[in-house]
Amino acid sequence: MFAAVGRFVVRHPIWVIVAWVAAAVGVIGFAPTLTATTDEASFLPSHYESIKAAEVQQQAFPRAATPSAIIVFERRDGGPLTEADAAKVVAIGQALTDRRIPDIVAITPTPPSPNRLIQIIAVEMTPQRGPADQAQPDAVKVLRAALPDQLANSDLKAGTTGTAAQNLDAQDSGNRANVIIGVATIGLIIILLLIIFRSPIIALLPVIVIGLVSQIATGLIAWANQAFDLKTDSSVSAMLIVVLFGVGTDYILFLMFRFRERLRLGEDPKTAMVSAVARAGEAIASAAGAVIIAFLALTLSTLGLFKSLGPALAIAVATTLVAGLTLIPAVVSLLGTKVFWPSNAWRHEPRGARFAAIGRSLARRPAVYAAVSGAGLVVLAVFALGFHPNFDLSSGSTSTESESxxxxxxxxxxxxxxxxxxxxxxxxxxxxxxxxxxxxxxxxxxxxxxxxxxxxxxxxxxxxxxxxxxxxxxxxxxxxxxxxxxxxxxxxxxxxxxxxxxxxxxxxxxxxxxxDIQAAVNRDYAVVFPVAAVLIMVILGLLLRSVVAPWYLMLSVGLGFAATLGATVLIFQHGLGEPGLIFILPVIMYLFVVALGTDYNILMVARLREEAREGRNPRDAAAMAIRHAGPTVAAAGLILAGTFASLMLAGNSTLTQMGFAISAGIVIVAFVMSLFLTPAITALLGHLAWWPGHADVADDGDREAPAGPRGRETP
The missing domain is CATH 3.30.70.1320 (Multidrug efflux transporter AcrB pore domain like)
Incomplete structure (x- = not known):
C-alpha cells in the first residue's frame, strides 16, 4: 500500500502540492477561530455536585456572583491604612462608577481588612457569553488604565486581580508564549537539521511544510470543536505548535534518512523516494497510529478539557502523517538530490563508530544493559509516589509576575x-x-x-x-x-x-x-490509561505480528512514564519546593510519553526485525539495529525533546511543568528505553520475542542482496 502511495505521489508531485495549498486556502478562509477557556467548571459534566450547586445558584440568585474582578489597595509603605486612605478608596470607587465603563455592572468598595493592611473594591461585570467574549478582559484593561490617575498624589498603590483579570493575563501570557515557543521551536529545528544534513533546504523544509499543515490542522480542530461543542484549554495552542513541528519533523527525518539510504544504494531520486515511502511508511503510519489512538482515548474522559484536547492533538498528528507521506515526498521528488545542497555528504555513509560501539557492547552483555537501564528507571519511578496535584489552572496559566x-x-x-x-x-x-x-x-x-x-x-x-x-x-x-x-x-x-x-x-x-475535577481525573486514570494501552498494544501486535513483543514494549514504556513523573516530582516538588504539579500533567505525560515512546520503540524494533530477517542472530541483530537506527532515534529524540522543552520559556507554571515533563520523558524513552532497554530485552528473548509468528525470519524472496559496508544507515 505504501509503495503505491509513493508511486502516485512521485508521478504527480505538482498535483499533490496544489491540492495541499488549495486545502490550506479553503480552511483558512472558512474555518472558525480556535478559542480557549480557563474556566475550570466548564470542563465538568452536569452530574457533579459543584455543577448542580451552580445551577441552584443561577436559578435562585441570578444576580449573585463572585466579583469578576477585585481591585486591591494598600499603602506604599506597607503600613496600616488610615481613615484618609480608606476614604480615598471609596472616592476612587465612585470615580470609576461615574465613568460608566462598558460591561461593568457594579463597583463596590468594602471597609479595610481587620488588620487594615488592605482594602478592596469588588467589581461585578456582565456574565461572559462564551470563551471568545472579550467584554470582561476589555473592562479590566480600562480599569487598569484608569487606576494610575486615580492613585496620583496619594499614599496608595493598587492592582487588579480576580477571575476576569486572571483570564486577561492568561490570554496575554498565552499570546507571548505562542510567539516565544514558535520562535524557539523553529529555530531549534533549523539549527539541528543544519547540523545533521548540512543543507539549508532540508532545514527549512519542515518549517515551510508544517507551517502550511498547521493552518489546516488548526482549522480542522476549530471545526471539530464547533461541531461537537468541545472546549479547549488555553494551553492547547502552545502544545499544537510543538506537536506539529516536533512530530512532523520526526516523520520528515525518518523519511529523509531512508531516502538518503536508498540513494547511497544507487537508486535514482524518484525510485529512492518510492522506496523510502514503501519502507518507512509502515513504521511512520504505525507510530502515528499509536499517537492518534492514545489521544483519541481521551474522548472517554468525563472532563471536557480532555475530551477536546484528545481530538485536537489527534487531528494535528493525523494531518501531519498525511503530509509526511504525500506532501514531503512530492516536494523532495521534485528537488531530487538538490534537496541536500550544498553538501555532498549524502553520497557517503558515515562510519557511526559511537553507535556501532554501543551496539557491539550491548550484544555482548544484553543482561547488564537491561538491568542497569531498568534499575535507573525504577529509581526515578519511586519518586512518582509523591505526586501531589494542583488544580489552579487560572494562576498556572500566567506568569508569577503578572498583575493578577x-x-x-x-x-x-x-x-x-x-x-x-x-x-x-x-x-x-x-x-x-x-x-x-x-x-x-x-x-x-x-x-x-x-x-x-x-x-x-x-x-x-x-x-x-x-x-x-x-x-x-x-x-x-x-x-x-x-x-x-x-x-x-x-x-x-x-x-x-x-x-x-x-x-x-x-x-x-x-x-x-x-x-469534582479530582474525582473525574481519578476516574479517567482508571479508564483512559488502560484503554489507550490496549489499543496501542493492538497496533504493535499487528505491526510486529507478535503477541510477546507488545507486552514488554508497553511495560517498558509504562516504566518510562513512571520514571518521567518521578523525575518531574523530584525537580519541581522536592527541588523547587512547589506544592504540587498541575493536575492534568499525568494524563498529558502518559499520552505523550507512551505514544511517542512507542514511536521510537517501533522504529528500533522494526529495524531489529529487519536485521534479523537478513539472517543475523538476535544479539547481532540488536547490535546492527542500534548502529543503524541509533542515530535516527537520537536525532529525532533530540529535536522532539527540544521542541517540547521550549514550553518552559512560556513563563507560566503550567507550560513550564508540561515542557519539562514531556521533554524529560522523550529523552528517557529515546536515549534509555529505545537505545538500551528495548534492544537488550529483545536480544535476551531472541526468537521468543516474535512468538507465535516468525516475523524475524524472512522468505528467501524477501531478503535483499547484501549491500556492503555502505549499504544501510537508518531505519
Whole structure:
C-alpha cells in the first residue's frame, strides 16, 4: 500500500502540492477561530455536585456572583491604612462608577481588612457569553488604565486581580508564549537539521511544510470543536505548535534518512523516494497510529478539557502523517538530490563508530544493559509516589509576575486565605414550601463546627424563600490540598447530613469544582490509561505480528512514564519546593510519553526485525539495529525533546511543568528505553520475542542482496 502511495505521489508531485495549498486556502478562509477557556467548571459534566450547586445558584440568585474582578489597595509603605486612605478608596470607587465603563455592572468598595493592611473594591461585570467574549478582559484593561490617575498624589498603590483579570493575563501570557515557543521551536529545528544534513533546504523544509499543515490542522480542530461543542484549554495552542513541528519533523527525518539510504544504494531520486515511502511508511503510519489512538482515548474522559484536547492533538498528528507521506515526498521528488545542497555528504555513509560501539557492547552483555537501564528507571519511578496535584489552572496559566498573581498574593495580607473565593452551601426545599426559618440557625451552627471552616455567613434567602445560601470561608486557600480535603470530606458530609427533612444541600464554589475535577481525573486514570494501552498494544501486535513483543514494549514504556513523573516530582516538588504539579500533567505525560515512546520503540524494533530477517542472530541483530537506527532515534529524540522543552520559556507554571515533563520523558524513552532497554530485552528473548509468528525470519524472496559496508544507515 505504501509503495503505491509513493508511486502516485512521485508521478504527480505538482498535483499533490496544489491540492495541499488549495486545502490550506479553503480552511483558512472558512474555518472558525480556535478559542480557549480557563474556566475550570466548564470542563465538568452536569452530574457533579459543584455543577448542580451552580445551577441552584443561577436559578435562585441570578444576580449573585463572585466579583469578576477585585481591585486591591494598600499603602506604599506597607503600613496600616488610615481613615484618609480608606476614604480615598471609596472616592476612587465612585470615580470609576461615574465613568460608566462598558460591561461593568457594579463597583463596590468594602471597609479595610481587620488588620487594615488592605482594602478592596469588588467589581461585578456582565456574565461572559462564551470563551471568545472579550467584554470582561476589555473592562479590566480600562480599569487598569484608569487606576494610575486615580492613585496620583496619594499614599496608595493598587492592582487588579480576580477571575476576569486572571483570564486577561492568561490570554496575554498565552499570546507571548505562542510567539516565544514558535520562535524557539523553529529555530531549534533549523539549527539541528543544519547540523545533521548540512543543507539549508532540508532545514527549512519542515518549517515551510508544517507551517502550511498547521493552518489546516488548526482549522480542522476549530471545526471539530464547533461541531461537537468541545472546549479547549488555553494551553492547547502552545502544545499544537510543538506537536506539529516536533512530530512532523520526526516523520520528515525518518523519511529523509531512508531516502538518503536508498540513494547511497544507487537508486535514482524518484525510485529512492518510492522506496523510502514503501519502507518507512509502515513504521511512520504505525507510530502515528499509536499517537492518534492514545489521544483519541481521551474522548472517554468525563472532563471536557480532555475530551477536546484528545481530538485536537489527534487531528494535528493525523494531518501531519498525511503530509509526511504525500506532501514531503512530492516536494523532495521534485528537488531530487538538490534537496541536500550544498553538501555532498549524502553520497557517503558515515562510519557511526559511537553507535556501532554501543551496539557491539550491548550484544555482548544484553543482561547488564537491561538491568542497569531498568534499575535507573525504577529509581526515578519511586519518586512518582509523591505526586501531589494542583488544580489552579487560572494562576498556572500566567506568569508569577503578572498583575493578577501579584495582587492575589497581596490580598492575603489582610483577608483569610479562603476569603478570595469563598465556598457556598445551598439548602433547597424539596417540598415546594419555603424553608423552615427556625431550622436555618441550627444548620449554620453545624457548618461552623466543621474542621477547616473559618467562618460561615448568615443565610441569604431567595425571593421565594425556598433556597438559602450559606457563604463559607475556608481556613485554607481555595486551591490547597487542605481546602480540597475540607470540602470533599467534612463539609459535604456535614452539609448533607445536617440538612433538615424535606431539603437537599449542595456544596459549590471553586474548591468544590476542584474536588469534582479530582474525582473525574481519578476516574479517567482508571479508564483512559488502560484503554489507550490496549489499543496501542493492538497496533504493535499487528505491526510486529507478535503477541510477546507488545507486552514488554508497553511495560517498558509504562516504566518510562513512571520514571518521567518521578523525575518531574523530584525537580519541581522536592527541588523547587512547589506544592504540587498541575493536575492534568499525568494524563498529558502518559499520552505523550507512551505514544511517542512507542514511536521510537517501533522504529528500533522494526529495524531489529529487519536485521534479523537478513539472517543475523538476535544479539547481532540488536547490535546492527542500534548502529543503524541509533542515530535516527537520537536525532529525532533530540529535536522532539527540544521542541517540547521550549514550553518552559512560556513563563507560566503550567507550560513550564508540561515542557519539562514531556521533554524529560522523550529523552528517557529515546536515549534509555529505545537505545538500551528495548534492544537488550529483545536480544535476551531472541526468537521468543516474535512468538507465535516468525516475523524475524524472512522468505528467501524477501531478503535483499547484501549491500556492503555502505549499504544501510537508518531505519
Amino acid at each position: 498573581n501579584v495582587w492575589s498574593k497581596e490580598l492575603l495580607r489582610g483577608l483569610p486565605a479562603g476569603a478570595t473565593e469563598p465556598s457556598n452551601v445551598f439548602l433547597r426545599s424539596d417540598t415546594g414550601a419555603p424553608l423552615p426559618a427556625d431550622r436555618l440557625g441550627a444548620y449554620r451552627d453545624a457548618l461552623v463546627k466543621v474542621p477547616g471552616v473559618g467562618q460561615v455567613g448568615q443565610p441569604t434567602l431567595s425571593p421565594d424563600g425556598k433556597v438559602a445560601d450559606f457563604q463559607v470561608t475556608l481556613a485554607n486557600t481555595p486551591q490547597s490540598s487542605a481546602a480540597l480535603h475540607t470540602v470533599k470530606g467534612p463539609l459535604r458530609s456535614t452539609a448533607h447530613a445536617a440538612a433538615p427533612d424535606g431539603t437537599t444541600a449542595f456544596v459549590g464554589g471553586i474548591t468544590a469544582v476542584f474536588v
